[in-house]
Amino acid sequence: MTKKKLNVGLIGYGFMGRTHSNAYCQVNHFFDVPYKPVLQVVYGLEENVAKDFAGQWGYKSYTTDWHKVIEDDNIDQIDICVPNNMHAEIAIAAAKAGKSIICEKPLALNGPQAEKMVEAIEKAGVANLVSFNYRRVPAVTLAKMLIDEGRLGKIFHYRANFLQDWTISANVPQGGMATWRLDVKAAGSGVTGDLLAHCIDTAMWQNGRIDSVCAMTETFVKKRMHVETGKIEDVGIDDACTFMCRFGNESLGNFESTRYARGHKALYTFEINGEKASIAWDLHDLHRLSYFDHSDESIVRGWRSVHVTDGDMPYMDKWWVPGLQIGYEHTFIHQIADFLKGLAEGKPASPSFREALATQYVCDAVLASAKDKEWKTVKKA
Ligand SMILES: NC(=O)c1ccc[n+]([C@@H]2O[C@H](COP(=O)([O-])OP(=O)(O)OC[C@H]3O[C@@H](n4cnc5c(N)ncnc54)[C@H](O)[C@@H]3O)[C@@H](O)[C@H]2O)c1
Numbered sequence: 001m002t003k004k005k006l007n008v009g010l011i012g013y014g015f016m017g018r019t020h021s022n023a024y025c026q027v028n029h030f031f032d033v034p035y036k037p038v039l040q041v042v043y044g045l046e047e048n049v050a051k052d053f054a055g056q057w058g059y060k061s062y063t064t065d066w067h068k069v070i071e072d073d074n075i076d077q078i079d080i081c082v083p084n085n086m087h088a089e090i091a092i093a094a095a096k097a098g099k100s101i102i103c104e105k106p107l108a109l110n111g112p113q114a115e116k117m118v119e120a121i122e123k124a125g126v127a128n129l130v131s132f133n134y135r136r137v138p139a140v141t142l143a144k145m146l147i148d149e150g151r152l153g154k155i156f157h158y159r160a161n162f163l164q165d166w167t168i169s170a171n172v173p174q175g176g177m178a179t180w181r182l183d184v185k186a187a188g189s190g191v192t193g194d195l196l197a198h199c200i201d202t203a204m205w206q207n208g209r210i211d212s213v214c215a216m217t218e219t220f221v222k223k224r225m226h227v228e229t230g231k232i233e234d235v236g237i238d239d240a241c242t243f244m245c246r247f248g249n250e251s252l253g254n255f256e257s258t259r260y261a262r263g264h265k266a267l268y269t270f271e272i273n274g275e276k277a278s279i280a281w282d283l284h285d286l287h288r289l290s291y292f293d294h295s296d297e298s299i300v301r302g303w304r305s306v307h308v309t310d311g312d313m314p315y316m317d318k319w320w321v322p323g324l325q326i327g328y329e330h331t332f333i334h335q336i337a338d339f340l341k342g343l344a345e346g347k348p349a350s351p352s353f354r355e356a357l358a359t360q361y362v363c364d365a366v367l368a369s370a371k372d373k374e375w376k377t378v379k380k381a
Contacts, residue, residue, distance in 0.1 A: 003028065003036040005076075006340070009069035009099075011090055012081030013044035013053040014177060016104050016131070020079050021057040023332035030318045031337035034344040037077075043069050066090055070097050080104055083186040084193065088113045091353075095120040100127035100343060102336075106197040106363065107356040109188030111379065114360040118353045118381075129339050129349050130356035132201040134268065136334035138326070139289040139306075141314035143272070143279050144206050146291070152274025158207050158247065159254040160270040162195035163261035167221070167239065174235060176227030183226065184236030191257040192217070192241045192363050195268075199255055201351060201359045202270065208248045210362050212377050215243035217370040220260055243366050287325050357381040 008024055010017055024037040042059040043066040044050040050062035066082075069075060070093045078094035080087055080103040088108050094101050101121065107130050108114035121128045134140055146152065166172070167182060174182035181187050181194055204210060217238035226233045240258035247253055261267070268283035280290040280303075289306045296302075309324060311317040315334050319326050335349070342349040351359075358381035365376040 003034060004344075006035040006037050006100075006343075007040045007074055007076045008037050008079055009040055009072065009075040009077065010042045010059065010079045010081065011066050011069060011086075012104075013042055013050055014081065016081035017042065017044070017053065018057075019133075019329055019332045020081055020102070020131075020336075021059075022329055023336040025057070026333050027336050027340065030333065031340075033337055033340040035340045037336070037340075040075055041069050041072065043082075067093070070094050070099070075099060077102070083180040084109055084188050085186045088117050091117045092120040095124040095126050095128075098124060098126060101353075102129050102131060102339065103353070103356075104131045105201070105356065105359075106188065106193040107353060107360055109193075111357065111360045111364045114353070114357045118357050121353050127339070127343050127348060128353045129335070130351050130353060131332070131335060132198060132351050132356070132359075133331040133335050134198050134202055134283075135205055135351070136315070136331040136338070137281075137283075137286050138314045138316055139281055139287060139308040140202060142289055142306075142308050143281060145314065146277075146279060147206050147272070147274075151277050151293075152272065152279065153276035155207055155247075155249060155251045155272060155274045157252055157254075157273040158203050158270070160199040160203060161255070161267060162191070162199055162257040163264035163267040164191075164195070164259045165262045165264055167259040168262065170221045170224065172221075172224065173227045174224045174233065175229075179227060182224060182235065182237055187237060189363065189367055190217075190219070190237030190239055190241070191259060192238055192366055195257040196241060196243075196255055196366070197359055197363055198268065199257070199270065200362045201356070203247075203253065203255075204358060204362070205351070207251060207253075207272065209358065209380075210245045210253065210378055211248050212375055213243050213245040213362065213365045213369050214375045215241060215366040215369040216373075217241045217367070238367070238370070241366065241370065243369065245362075286328070354381055 039059045054062040077100045245253040271280040278292045338349040361379040365378045369376040
């Protein structure tokens with residue numbers, strides 16, 4: 001099949017810039033999609049880093065001015081991989097210029113800003129996707145399939161954790177590459193927007209909308225040096241957040257995230273308990289789906305550990321042979337494959353900006369609940 005070229009402008013050469021570049025490079029090797037991404041230009045703050053990145057990944061040019069990427073008529077797609085406070089301005093400009101857009105999560109700093117982004121992309125009618133990549137871990141996609149098939153029956157409980165330990169030291173600064181996450185002006189919030197947004201997106205995808213929340217947050221280290229000013233400044237992010245919630249289907253949710261769980265680097269786990277069966281998953285063992293089926297004969301009934309590598313399991317027919325694993329980076333390849341397929345068929349891949357707005361509203365309600373110490377109803381997207 002002759003593939004149509006899709007000229008990509010990448011905004012950001014950091015962690016996500018690398019995962020997205022890798023996905024563009026790999027997608028045609030493994031997925032039969034009608035587009036061939038062409039890496040045209042990369043933007044980043046530092047010229048020498050942008051130049052090296054362009055050389056390493058095969059971008060034809062580089063720039064330290066993202067506006068130039070949007071203004072370039074040769075660019076079809078804008079891929080946003082910069083700190084959260086830059087998403088809105090770039091996405092709105094890209095939509096006005098008629099480009100398709102992939103935007104990293106969380107969509108924006110807050111709900112009102114995300115609403116403006118949704119309005120802009122819907123008005124322009126451009127293809128859009130927000131990079132909640134954990135949906136596309138094969139075991140996580142399989143969990144969604146099992147729920148949709150009704151195998152769990154009525155769902156009672158959804159619990160998820162996302163635990164890290166890398167900001168315990170008060171010497172970790174705020175602002176700058178990677179540590180912009182600790183600067184509330186750049187990040188919008190702490191673990192709520194950074195980590196819980198993933199858990200919330202997956203949870204609502206699997207178990208439906210979240211209606212109301214009751215949360216608590218804490219900032220354990222209250223002052224940190226700011227990389228950009230060199231001064232010790234107040235820390236405005238939530239270092240830890242725990243919330244309970246009610247889903248629209250009457251099930252109860254429990255979510256916890258922190259960067260102060262000594263011993264945990266990126267422990268994202270969820271467990272879903274239904275009337276007929278339960279499911280559990282752990283990012284550190286991402287190919288395994290734990291499954292308990294109450295209809296099994298009692299003398300052999302127990303938690304099964306399903307190794308999600310067979311060809312009839314989500315995405316796995318595109319990779320190696322049963323029993324052999326894939327990894328984190330493949331979730332981004334799946335994401336771009338689904339996006340390109342949707343682009344050709346006029347069927348958008350999920351989650352759209354509007355779906356990500358729903359996650360943003362839950363994050364807003366969580367932060368408001370923690371601040372006011374009361375239950376909050378979540379706005380509907
Ligand atoms: N989907 C995921 O699992 C996942 C994982 C990590 C990050 N993210 C999201 O991706 C986006 C980018 O995160 P990242 O980890 O790639 O960031 P990073 O710090 O690794 O890279 C940041 C990029 O933004 C540019 N930049 C422009 N202005 C900046 C400033 N004032 N401070 C810092 N960098 C600046 C840098 O040059 C660099 O190219 C964020 O929205 C983040 O939430 C998503």
